[in-house]
Structures are given as structure tokens and as C-alpha cells.
Amino acid sequence: METKQKISADILEAYGRPGKKELEEVDRLLQKEIGTSGRKIIVLDDDPTGVQTVHDISVYTDWDKGSVEKGFREPGSLFYILTNSRGFTAEQTTRVHDEIARVVEEVAEESGRPYILISRSDSTLRGHYPLETLRLKETIEEKGMVRFDGEILCPFFKEGGRYTLGNVHYVKYGDTLVPAAETEFARDKTFGYHSSDLREYVEEKTKGAFKAGDVTCISLESLRARDYDGIEAQLLRVEGFNKVVVNAVDYCDLKVFCTSLYRALKKGKNFLFRSGAALVKVIGGITDQPLLTREQMVTRHTDKGGIVVVGSHTAKTTEQLEALLTLEKVRAIEFNSDLVLEAEAFEEEIRRVVEECERVMDAGDTAVVYTRRKLLTLEHDTKEEALVRSVKISDAVQSLVARLAVTPSFVVAKGGITSSDIGTKALAVRRADVMGQIKPGIPVWRTGEESKFPATPYIIFPGNVGDATTLKEAVEVLLG
Known part of the structure; x- marks a missing residue:
């Protein structure tokens, strides 16, 4: 059992935020990459809460070919498919993800449109991992020409108080950041785990198939330095479906990361994603809007x-x-x-x-x-x-x-x-x-x-x- 320590939430303020001009430049560069990408983003949501950061987006509750075709034809950059797989057995989620992967690849091939596939799951790390993304990878690679170089893990979700720093994932309780493995969520009867360090979480969940020491880590330091080229270079080196952990304590961190990501995709890299809801908003360029009345x-x-x-x-x-x-x-x-x-x-x-x-x-x-x-x-x-x-x-x-x-x-x-x-x-x-x-x-x-x-x-x-x-x-x- 790991013994990661609780820390004061004051550390979040210590990182600060870029100034107004810098943030405007971050937004401009990201929107430029999104605008030239041409990729449709399909988000597979293992329960309905994953739309908690977006607006004016469609969510389909089935994955037959007709629904996926409608999603591809929509003018927006992304759509959701609700799988509810967190309520499935391993056998059920295997069958569903194999089926979805086949349908998505078929529709993408017929439409001639490249795509990004995101497995949106719990920001406290519960769910069928690594099963779901592994089934997507293997089914798509068997069917088409796509080969995935790696898998990106990004459970950051600011609205819910989920932060990743020093590669350790935390849940905010009041004024304290508690390592995820020390929370009640990690004791889940079906999806429990022992590691808060996401590198160790990968090794734990994959039963050693992927080693903690081989995980690529996108640090807060490089994100805050807006080291687009350095982060892109890290992504270009990923191969063998190895894992990439994204540290983040604010949305500006994800914006910098996604800009580098789009540039790596443009150079031929392919990734699957296991993420919380925040990454979906950023990678899809979804704007902020006031709370509903x-x-x-x-x-x-x-x-x-x-x-x-x-x-x-x-x-x-x-x-x-x-x-x-x-x-x-x-x-x-x-x-x-x-x-x-x-x-x-x-x-x-x-x-x-x-x-x-x-x-x-x-x-x-x-x-x-x-x-x-x-x-x-x-x-x-x-x-x-x-x-x-x-x-x-x-x-x-x-x-x-x-x-x-x-x-x-x-x-x-x-x-x-x-x-x-x-x-x-x-x-x-x-x-x-x-x-x-x-x-x-x-x-x-x-x-x-x-x-x-x-x-x-x-x-x-x-x-x-x-x-x-x-x-x-x-x-x-x-x-x-």
C-alpha cells in the first residue's frame, strides 16, 4: 500500500496562472490547431456525468451505425456516446467496446474523416481500465489501417476538485488535497485500486504489462513554461501503446498540452485517451458559458x-x-x-x-x-x-x-x-x-x-x- 501524503490545497495557488496576454495567446494557438485538424471527436462516456464541462453537444444513448453516422454529420467538432459501461461486467464492456470500435471505424472509413476517440471515465480513477481502451485499440487495429502509438491519461477535473501534480492524482476535500488512493473512491468494491501516482497506477492496473518507469510524464513545469516544442517531442517519441500522464491544476495546462498534441497528430502520431471531463472540453474547443437558470x-x-x-x-x-x-x-x-x-x-x-x-x-x-x-x-x-x-x-x-x-x-x-x-x-x-x-x-x-x-x-x-x-x-x- 502506498503512503502518499495529504498536502495543503494552497499549493494550487502557488502555481499561479499566466497573465491575460499569455492566456489569449494560449487560446489563439489552440484554436488554430483545432481549426486545421478536421478530426471528429467521439467521446465514449461510461456514465452520463461526462458531459459536465460542455454545452450545445449531442449525446447518443446507442451506438448503432445510424446514430454514429448522425454524429459524424453534425457540424460540431464532437459528440458523445453513452455506454454506461461502469455498470457493466467485464464481459459486457468487452462486447460493447468491440462493437463500438467496429462501427466507428466503419463510419470513419466511409466518410473519409479522421477521428479522435476518447474513453471518458471517472476523475477518481474508477472504471474498466485498462480493458476498455485495450479493446478499442485491438479491434480498430484489426479492422483498419490505424495504429495507436500510445494512450493518454488525464483525469484532471477542476470542477470536481481533481488535480494531478508531481504525477500524483489528488481529490480536494476542503483545504486539503488527498491522494486519490487514500479516498473512499479507491475502496470501490468493483473498481478499487492502491496507487495515487499515475505511473504506478498504470503498472498496477495493467498487472505489470506497462511499467511505471516507462510512462511519459507531461510536467506542470513544461506546461507552465509553454514549452510546446518540448511537449510535442515527448509525444513524438511515444510508441508501443505506452502511456502518457498529463499533470494539470488548471485549464490553461490542458490548453498548452492539447496544442502540442494536435501538432503531434498532424505529424502522424495516433493516441487513445482515458480522461476525465475536462480534457474533452479543451480538445473540442468548447467555450465557457454561464450556469443555467x-x-x-x-x-x-x-x-x-x-x-x-x-x-x-x-x-x-x-x-x-x-x-x-x-x-x-x-x-x-x-x-x-x-x-x-x-x-x-x-x-x-x-x-x-x-x-x-x-x-x-x-x-x-x-x-x-x-x-x-x-x-x-x-x-x-x-x-x-x-x-x-x-x-x-x-x-x-x-x-x-x-x-x-x-x-x-x-x-x-x-x-x-x-x-x-x-x-x-x-x-x-x-x-x-x-x-x-x-x-x-x-x-x-x-x-x-x-x-x-x-x-x-x-x-x-x-x-x-x-x-x-x-x-x-x-x-x-x-x-x-
């Missing part, structure tokens, strides 16, 4: 209340739930998710909760449904069994929305698997528009006409984002 989100006149569904079990989520329940116009409804072990009782519990939600929303109040706050664990449990049971509970949670006969004024889902199932199963969304964010790192979809509740704002609230009052504040915006 109620008037922008709730566009249908209604006297019904909304619904908030809380599935995540993290300590942060429980703290946020407690703060939310202090609001006047919300009503708490606990869903006894432990009944998952008793089929008949579980079904009866689902019916009870749906009826209670409808009663609350009809009265113009907002129903707040939450699962038991302590994660159900069983003796002699395996990782796969725990994941399957978790998915079964999530399926029941989404059905609470799917069975509603009352149209809510808004829907909020808390937690990755929960939000994915509600979006794709309960709301039956095939394609959604990402409107923007209601709070930093918290995205809002506008549901399509094909969905159960068309043109309804769907707020996807990650389980590990925000502080104690952020969920409460987001609902206050929706309530007006």
Missing part, C-alpha cells in the same frame, strides 16, 4: 413538482441529501433497497414509492427518493455479484421514474449508474441536447421528443461532485 431549463408551464432520485452511496452524497431535505417544498421518500433479496417484497416497495411520488408531485411539491444510505453487503460477496446486485437495485430505482403517470417539472438523478438508467431506460432518451450546467460539473440534458417526458430538464448530478450544499442549491434554482 430556471427559465432556461423549465420551458413547459406546469403546476406539478419535480422529482429527485438519489442512488449514490458516497458519504458526500449522504451529506448533500441531508442538506436538501431541509428545504420546505421537498418531501423525503426512502426506498428500502435492501429488499432486493426478496422479489415480492421488492416489487411491492417499488409500487408504494411510485404512488407516494405521484401524490407529492400532484400537490406541487418535489419528491426526493433515496435508497438506504448504507450499502448492502453480504458475506463471501464477490466483485461481480456485488456489481450485478447494484445494477438490479439501480434498475428498480429507474423504474420509479419509468412508472410515473405524473409528468414532473424536472428530474434530478444523483449518481452515475442511477442517472444512466434513468436517462436511457426510464426516460427512454435516444438523443439528448446537453444544455450546459446548473452548477459547476453538474450537466443538464434537454430530453428529445421520443422520450417519456419530452423537453423536460434532466439534471445529472454525479455522486462525487460538489460540497455539502450543492445539491440543495441546484434544486433551489429549479424551484425558483
